[in-house]
Amino acid sequence: MTTMQARSPDRAEQLATLRAILERHGRQPAKLIPILQAVQDEYRYLPEEVLSYVATALGLPPAHVYGVATFYAYFALEPKGKYVVRLCDGTACHVKNSLPILDALRDHLQVDEEHKTTADMQFTVETVACLGACGLAPVVMINGQVHSRMTPEAAVQLIEEIRKSEPAEA
Amino acid sequence: MVAKDVLTEAEPKIPHVAGRRIIVCAGTGCKANGSEAVYEAFLESIAAAGAQVAVEFKSEGGDGEVSVTRSGCQGVCSQAPLVTILPDTVLYMRVQPSDVEEIVAKTLVAGQVVERLLYHLPDTGAACRGAKDIPFLNRQTHVVLREVGYLDPENLQEYLRLGGYEAARKAFLQMTPEGICIEVAQSGLRGRGGGGFPTGRKWEAARQRPNVKKYVICNADEGDPGAFMNCSVMEGNPHSVIEGLLIAARAIGADEAYVYIRAEYPLAVKRMKQAVADAEAAGFLGDNVFGSGLRVHCELKEGAGAFVCGEETAMIASVEGQRGMPRPKPPFPAYSGLWGKPTVINNVETLAQVTRIIRDGPAVFRQVGTPTAPGTKTFSITGHVANTGLIEVPLGTTLGEVVYGIGGGVTDDAGRLSKDGFKAVQIGGPSGGCLTPDHVNLPLDYDALRGVGAMVGSGGLVVMNQQTCIVSIARFFLDFTQRESCGKCVLCREGTRQMLALLDDIIAGRADATTLPLLESLAHAVQKGSLCGLGKTAPNPVLSTLRHFRPEYEAHIVQKRCPAGRCKALRKITINETKCIGCGACLHKCPVNAISGEKKKPHRINLVACIKCGACAEACKFAAVEGV
Numbered sequence: 001m002t003t004m005q006a007r008s009p010d011r012a013e014q015l016a017t018l019r020a021i022l023e024r025h026g027r028q029p030a031k032l033i034p035i036l037q038a039v040q041d042e043y044r045y046l047p048e049e050v051l052s053y054v055a056t057a058l059g060l061p062p063a064h065v066y067g068v069a070t071f072y073a074y075f076a077l078e079p080k081g082k083y084v085v086r087l088c089d090g091t092a093c094h095v096k097n098s099l100p101i102l103d104a105l106r107d108h109l110q111v112d113e114e115h116k117t118t119a120d121m122q123f124t125v126e127t128v129a130c131l132g133a134c135g136l137a138p139v140v141m142i143n144g145q146v147h148s149r150m151t152p153e154a155a156v157q158l159i160e161e162i163r164k165s166e167p168a169e170a
Numbered sequence: 171m172v173a174k175d176v177l178t179e180a181e182p183k184i185p186h187v188a189g190r191r192i193i194v195c196a197g198t199g200c201k202a203n204g205s206e207a208v209y210e211a212f213l214e215s216i217a218a219a220g221a222q223v224a225v226e227f228k229s230e231g232g233d234g235e236v237s238v239t240r241s242g243c244q245g246v247c248s249q250a251p252l253v254t255i256l257p258d259t260v261l262y263m264r265v266q267p268s269d270v271e272e273i274v275a276k277t278l279v280a281g282q283v284v285e286r287l288l289y290h291l292p293d294t295g296a297a298c299r300g301a302k303d304i305p306f307l308n309r310q311t312h313v314v315l316r317e318v319g320y321l322d323p324e325n326l327q328e329y330l331r332l333g334g335y336e337a338a339r340k341a342f343l344q345m346t347p348e349g350i351c352i353e354v355a356q357s358g359l360r361g362r363g364g365g366g367f368p369t370g371r372k373w374e375a376a377r378q379r380p381n382v383k384k385y386v387i388c389n390a391d392e393g394d395p396g397a398f399m400n401c402s403v404m405e406g407n408p409h410s411v412i413e414g415l416l417i418a419a420r421a422i423g424a425d426e427a428y429v430y431i432r433a434e435y436p437l438a439v440k441r442m443k444q445a446v447a448d449a450e451a452a453g454f455l456g457d458n459v460f461g462s463g464l465r466v467h468c469e470l471k472e473g474a475g476a477f478v479c480g481e482e483t484a485m486i487a488s489v490e491g492q493r494g495m496p497r498p499k500p501p502f503p504a505y506s507g508l509w510g511k512p513t514v515i516n517n518v519e520t521l522a523q524v525t526r527i528i529r530d531g532p533a534v535f536r537q538v539g540t541p542t543a544p545g546t547k548t549f550s551i552t553g554h555v556a557n558t559g560l561i562e563v564p565l566g567t568t569l570g571e572v573v574y575g576i577g578g579g580v581t582d583d584a585g586r587l588s589k590d591g592f593k594a595v596q597i598g599g600p601s602g603g604c605l606t607p608d609h610v611n612l613p614l615d616y617d618a619l620r621g622v623g624a625m626v627g628s629g630g631l632v633v634m635n636q637q638t639c640i641v642s643i644a645r646f647f648l649d650f651t652q653r654e655s656c657g658k659c660v661l662c663r664e665g666t667r668q669m670l671a672l673l674d675d676i677i678a679g680r681a682d683a684t685t686l687p688l689l690e691s692l693a694h695a696v697q698k699g700s701l702c703g704l705g706k707t708a709p710n711p712v713l714s715t716l717r718h719f720r721p722e723y724e725a726h727i728v729q730k731r732c733p734a735g736r737c738k739a740l741r742k743i744t745i746n747e748t749k750c751i752g753c754g755a756c757l758h759k760c761p762v763n764a765i766s767g768e769k770k771k772p773h774r775i776n777l778v779a780c781i782k783c784g785a786c787a788e789a790c791k792f793a794a795v796e797g798v
């Protein structure tokens with residue numbers, strides 16, 4: 001919600017995007033999951049009022065839409081940071097000591113299991129089970145880019161490099 | 171050995187190029203290690219070398235083929251990025267853009283190899299020129315992976331030149347649906363997605379359903395954490411999967427196909443999307459498949475991060491746009507699946523094998539493997555092993571061959587080969603079980619594994635060394651399934667949670683004589699009281715580690731000791747009196763005042779108060795703190 005209100009001048013534009021997503025999927029209730037995926041790609045999370053909008057548009061009970069949104073790990077009901085850091089804790093990465101990396105990242109960014117996103121909305125730290133690069137374990141994916149053979153120090157350094165590349169007042 | 175013969179026969183017949191061809195691996199692993207920059211560097215370097223090299227690069231087909239191409243996984247992920255050069259069949263490893271100029275000058279112009287970029291045998295240090303000399307690769311038998319690593323996955327033309335879509339064309343134009351089902355049944359192919367159900371039987375059941383709408387779904391949701399075989403097949407040869415899906419559609423009379431693919435594999439998603447689009451443009455998918463008048467439409471569905479959606483009935487619910495909750499079977503999807511219609515769901519690898527079976531005939535398929543489990547199977551081998559990566563071997567290959575022969579042996583935590591390091595292998599992911607050094611002669615096939623309380627599952631093999639705590643590993647798997655439980659069945663939802671609490675007790679030193687019996691009876695109850703495979707198999711890692719490593723559990727419970735030294739709460743941190751000079755550094759650092767002692771005299775730790783944080787060890791300049 002916050003996003004939509006904060007950027008209210010863009011509201012009309014956002015509604016248009018939302019409508020375009022719905023049209024692209026023929027407003028079919030069976031396409032609920034792809035629709036929510038497209039919405040999340042757009043907003044980086046699923047704002048509550050968007051869920052209600054989608055429910056009405058598809059003629060589904062809001063509870064159904066909410067149920068689907070909460071079932072799948074991919075969907076977030078809270079805004080995520082600009083950079084989504086996904087630490088792999090699949091078996092291969094786990095046995096190669098992925099957890100110390102998670103601790104280092106969380107420590108460095110001052111986030112934890114419950115509060116995954118930094119206060120400045122730059123970083124979200126999540127875990128994921130396997131990114132398909134197990135041969136190079138342990139791995140971290142940052143916004144779709146896979147980084148292999150990580151150590152706690154290297155992971156923290158990656159974050160610092162991103163920080164430096166960001167304009168100061170981001 | 172049979173395997174070897176097939177390998178020679180199966181030489182990839184890629185070089186449709188008169189000159190040389192440079193194949194840069196563009197699998198997930200190599201890409202993560204900068205293979206894209208290597209690819210660019212080759213293009214630049216070759217352009218710069220000019221006519222000298224360009225003469226060599228005339229291609230036979232002449233249809234805009236470039237001689238520097240990308241491929242799917244070349245197998246030796248641990249040495250990424252990889253570059254293969256044909257027809258020399260040189261395989262270079264850990265190639266950096268800065269090496270490219272040298273490769274062009276030496277290998278392409280002068281025809282020599284760059285020694286330092288070759289694979290060196292870990293034991294003798296001898297250099298291996300190419301795939302044929304590397305034990306990791308030459309001990310395998312490639313069928314579904316045959317062209318993965320050579321083929322340009324984004325180029326339909328290349329797939330066609332290698333005989334691609336011939337099997338599907340034959341299925342649509344020359345074979346009857348019944349005939350296809352018979353051939354697949356004759357091959358003895360069993361599902362590669364975990365269950366091992368005979369594919370021919372499943373298809374025949376769906377085929378016999380009278381004139382109704384039917385669906386086929388490719389299960390590309392590879393959820394087993396630590397397994398990436400399906401991912402690599404889709405990244406390396408996406409059309410072979412689509413072709414198998416087309417054949418399945420023809421065999422049962424379906425006109426709609428779905429590929430349900432895991433969203434955590436962005437590269438596989440991209441390549442499959444493009445493959446579907448290219449196949450549509452070529453008329454292999456659409457309203458008139460191969461001019462047969464039959465229609466098959468194919469749509470990609472990206473998963474949304476729920477492990478249970480790999481289970482077929484949950485997948486159907488997910489495709490329908492619902493929460494991915496499994497439902498009871500029967501009715502099986504082959505009778506009543508998507509939207510209540512007959513639906514066949516097959517794993518990625520099953521479908522890629524089908525393509526081969528229809529192309530080469532069932533007899534060729536049966537040449538390797540065992541009578542009850544013919545053919546090959548891909549495994550991903552990871553963890554504490556010298557060669558990690560993707561492998562394909564005949565079913566029935568022994569565990570020892572995989573871990574030592576192909577994997578090159580077990581490594582310690584620092585990555586060095588360790589002779590007695592082998593502790594266990596987890597096979598089949600969180601639903602599977604563990605195997606031990608006692609099983610090195612066990613053939614890896616469906617029935618033999620079931621006999622020892624494990625399963626082939628998807629084919630993830632995670633090797634663990636002696637420094638791994640088996641109780642923590644069991645907890646890791648259970649934690650995974652517990653979080654992924656959809657919550658429908660009470661025993662799966664609550665039972666796994668209670669099992670987890672018991673394991674936490676063991677790890678934290680709170681367990682007593684009642685803990686193990688309770689854990690076991692709960693495990694059996696969860697197996698019995700769950701509807702789908704997720705709950706039924708969730709206790710497997712606990713039960714199988716208990717079966718093989720009971721003394722390790724007991725050490726945690728009775729002696730409050732973790733034999734691998736991994737469980738923090740069971741650590742006994744002590745100060746070595748001969749090393750301690752009594753400087754007091756640790757005493758000041760200890761957050762709970764557990765350390766006492768006079769200045770210049772050896773200090774002591776009160777183990778009851780100690781929280782095992784390790785701050786004392788960090789503070790000590792004399793390495794006097796031990797057991798951290």
Ligand SMILES: Cc1cc2nc3c(=O)[nH]c(=O)nc-3n(C[C@H](O)[C@H](O)[C@H](O)COP(=O)(O)O)c2cc1C
Pocket residue numbers: 360361362363364365366367369389390391392393394477478479480481482483515516517518520521628702703704
């Ligand atoms: C919890 C659970 C997860 C599963 N995950 C997968 C999976 O990721 N990929 C897969 O092919 N099959 C998976 N299966 C097995 C499928 O239900 C189904 O048996 C399989 O897709 C059938 O294809 P096949 O006959 O070609 O093996 C899973 C089963 C269960 C119970």
Ligand code: FES
Pocket residue numbers: 088089090091092093094129130131132133134135137138139395396397398
């Ligand atoms: S387990 Fe981490 S990439 Fe597979």
